[in-house]
Amino acid sequence: MPSLSIQGLTKRYGATVAVDGLSLDVGAGEAVALLGPSGCGKTTTLRMVAGLIEPGDGSIRLDGVDITRQPAYRRGMGYVFQSYALFPHMSVSANVGFGLDERGVGRAERDQRVSQALDLVRLQGLGHRKPKELSGGQQQRVALARALVIKPAVLLLDESLSNLDSKLRDAMRQEIRDIQRALSITTLFVTHDQIEAFTMCDRIAVMEKGRIAQIGSARDIYDDPVSRFVAQFVGRANVLPLTRTGDGLSLAGAPVSVSSVPTGDVDLFIRPQLVKLLAPSEPASGLDRLTGKVTRVSFVGERVEVVVDTAAGRIIVEPPAGTTPPDEGADIGVGWRPADARAFRREDA
Amino acid sequence: MTAIPKSRSLALLALPAALLIVGVYAAPMVGLGRMSFNETGPTGAMVNAFSFDIWAQMLGDDFTWELTLNSLWLSFVATTAALVLGYPLALFLFRTESRFRGLLIVLAVAPMLVSSVVRVFGWLAILGDRGFINFLLMQSGLASAPTRLVYNLTGAAIGLTESLMPYMILALLAGFGRLDRTLEEASASLGAPAWRTFTRVTLPLSLPAILLGWLLCFVLAMSAYVTPKLLGGGRVFLLATEIYDQAITTVNWPLAAALALFTLVVLTLFLGTYSALSRKVQA
Numbered sequence: 001m002p003s004l005s006i007q008g009l010t011k012r013y014g015a016t017v018a019v020d021g022l023s024l025d026v027g028a029g030e031a032v033a034l035l036g037p038s039g040c041g042k043t044t045t046l047r048m049v050a051g052l053i054e055p056g057d058g059s060i061r062l063d064g065v066d067i068t069r070q071p072a073y074r075r076g077m078g079y080v081f082q083s084y085a086l087f088p089h090m091s092v093s094a095n096v097g098f099g100l101d102e103r104g105v106g107r108a109e110r111d112q113r114v115s116q117a118l119d120l121v122r123l124q125g126l127g128h129r130k131p132k133e134l135s136g137g138q139q140q141r142v143a144l145a146r147a148l149v150i151k152p153a154v155l156l157l158d159e160s161l162s163n164l165d166s167k168l169r170d171a172m173r174q175e176i177r178d179i180q181r182a183l184s185i186t187t188l189f190v191t192h193d194q195i196e197a198f199t200m201c202d203r204i205a206v207m208e209k210g211r212i213a214q215i216g217s218a219r220d221i222y223d224d225p226v227s228r229f230v231a232q233f234v235g236r237a238n239v240l241p242l243t244r245t246g247d248g249l250s251l252a253g254a255p256v257s258v259s260s261v262p263t264g265d266v267d268l269f270i271r272p273q274l275v276k277l278l279a280p281s282e283p284a285s286g287l288d289r290l291t292g293k294v295t296r297v298s299f300v301g302e303r304v305e306v307v308v309d310t311a312a313g314r315i316i317v318e319p320p321a322g323t324t325p326p327d328e329g330a331d332i333g334v335g336w337r338p339a340d341a342r343a344f345r346r347e348d349a
Numbered sequence: 350m351t352a353i354p355k356s357r358s359l360a361l362l363a364l365p366a367a368l369l370i371v372g373v374y375a376a377p378m379v380g381l382g383r384m385s386f387n388e389t390g391p392t393g394a395m396v397n398a399f400s401f402d403i404w405a406q407m408l409g410d411d412f413t414w415e416l417t418l419n420s421l422w423l424s425f426v427a428t429t430a431a432l433v434l435g436y437p438l439a440l441f442l443f444r445t446e447s448r449f450r451g452l453l454i455v456l457a458v459a460p461m462l463v464s465s466v467v468r469v470f471g472w473l474a475i476l477g478d479r480g481f482i483n484f485l486l487m488q489s490g491l492a493s494a495p496t497r498l499v500y501n502l503t504g505a506a507i508g509l510t511e512s513l514m515p516y517m518i519l520a521l522l523a524g525f526g527r528l529d530r531t532l533e534e535a536s537a538s539l540g541a542p543a544w545r546t547f548t549r550v551t552l553p554l555s556l557p558a559i560l561l562g563w564l565l566c567f568v569l570a571m572s573a574y575v576t577p578k579l580l581g582g583g584r585v586f587l588l589a590t591e592i593y594d595q596a597i598t599t600v601n602w603p604l605a606a607a608l609a610l611f612t613l614v615v616l617t618l619f620l621g622t623y624s625a626l627s628r629k630v631q632a
Binding site for chain 2: 077078085086088
């Protein structure tokens with residue numbers, strides 16, 4: 001499996017810059033997600049890699065070979081479209097065999113590989129159907145089989161699961177991940193859904209305004225976001241305004257400590273899972289703490305969410321499973337380890 | 350308000366159109382049918398009768414079959430030419446993201462706004478012996494004598510093609526519904542160069558549009574009169590021109606009526622076969 005290397009990739013549409021000098025390396029057999037809100041340039045990047053959009057600047061290399069100006073049909077990328085883009089006038093088998101026909105694969109081998117690919121995505125025996133006779137999930141599998149059967153240099157997935165309902169999406173996530181690992185296909189995956197990015201990829205590139213804001217493992221990005229944008233886009237965070245005092249920072253009058261504080265006005269970020277619930281007067285050594293009142297306790301599926309109003313603002317706490325949640329209206333303390341908190345510059349919103 | 354059953358209220362919507370069709374189409378057609386069984390007296394006047402003489406005379410005449418073949422052939426050639434010329438244009442108009450798209454579509458169908466007589470004179474100026482094309486051919490030394498481009502089947506075909514094109518383009522635009530850029534991208538990503546993508550994806554998906562446009566224009570071509578008459582210069586003999594001649598020049602109304610019904614039968618048979626075939630092709 002080849003490796004993909006993107007250097008300084010740029011695309012402008014008139015005055016707007018869709019992709020702004022993006023550089024990214026995807027190792028052989030590695031799965032990398034481009035994660036970002038809509039309009040961040042992630043799909044544009046993917047389409048440039050596929051050759052469906054001409055890059056303005058920069059280069060795309062496949063195992064060191066420059067393919068920046070190569071037409072899409074010569075690149076051998078397996079592209080799975082958001083809308084699946086199955087050919088409505090062809091049977092499932094003909095759809096999957098399309099790329100093999102273009103490669104001049106002989107009939108016997110073609111039929112064999114098509115049926116293997118259909119096995120791989122668990123669609124045995126449905127080859128004679130037309131795409132419109134399949135469910136959304138099945139269509140998705142056909143699209144995947146069609147992209148995999150050509151033994152693509154890189155598998156490109158464009159929001160490929162966003163049209164499925166949530167149960168099916170969970171199942172397909174696992175399935176695609178398993179296939180990707182089993183065949184160790186170099187994969188670039190565009191999504192705005194962090195769960196998809198977290199569960200399906202080795203590394204995640206969080207994109208903001210045509211650039212990569214942060215790249216790393218799911219753990220790195222979740223635990224150690226480098227910017228306010230990443231902290232807010234990936235996972236949830238409590239955001240509390242900090243005030244500068246003579247020698248440090250304070251939160252509603254109480255001194256707090258945060259490592260690496262940027263200049264200017266800053267906010268404190270703390271993940272709901274990292275906030276502990278304390279008795280109102282409980283001494284908490286080593287924790288920064290606030291007191292407040294429980295305003296709401298809600299069961300959100302498998303976890304409990306406790307909303308606490310404090311002098312510094314509203315804090316959402318997710319206590320570990322098994323803890324008895326406090327009563328609504330009760331006085332309570334909240335605390336966190338200073339190492340778990342981050343400070344980011346306030347945005348003029 | 351009284352509640353009207355749904356099916357009945359829907360049928361009411363069709364009533365005005367149905368009345369109009371019965372009044373101005375069905376009734377005259379019955380009259381035409383009746384007329385075709387009349388006879389022509391020795392003075393040339395129509396005599397009320399009920400005989401099959403006219404039909405026997407018409408069907409037994411080789412000239413009728415020659416007219417039929419001429420009409421079918423000219424319609425086939427002009428319709429196919431209009432399709433070949435109109436398809437790229439329609440595809441461009443369908444695809445373009447230009448802000449002038451609306452204007453371009455209007456321009457493409459604008460020839461319909463000009464009377465066909467006026468357009469024919471335009472073609473005469475271009476195609477005639479002393480017309481624009483022959484002038485170029487002779488001045489450039491490519492030809493020493495003018496090429497006959499009008500007052501024959503060629504001229505009729507050229508003029509008819511041009512008059513069909515706006516309809517063809519509109520029909521194609523209406524039928525291009527299933528065409529989707531993403532499908533062509535998928536084809537390219539799977540390794541198909543542009544022309545393979547066209548033959549394997551674009552063309553098959555536009556087949557419904559092609560079949561529709563061809564059908565519509567063929568019907569129009571079969572019934573076209575002014576353009577083939579004037580550009581054919583009286584040397585192109587078609588069912589439409591013959592019906593006119595029999596009705597107006599020779600004043601043989603029973604024969605004109607029989608020819609008109611005969612044309613209708615030919616067209617119906619042709620269209621029946623066509624739609625059966627196109628259903629098969631699309632299945």
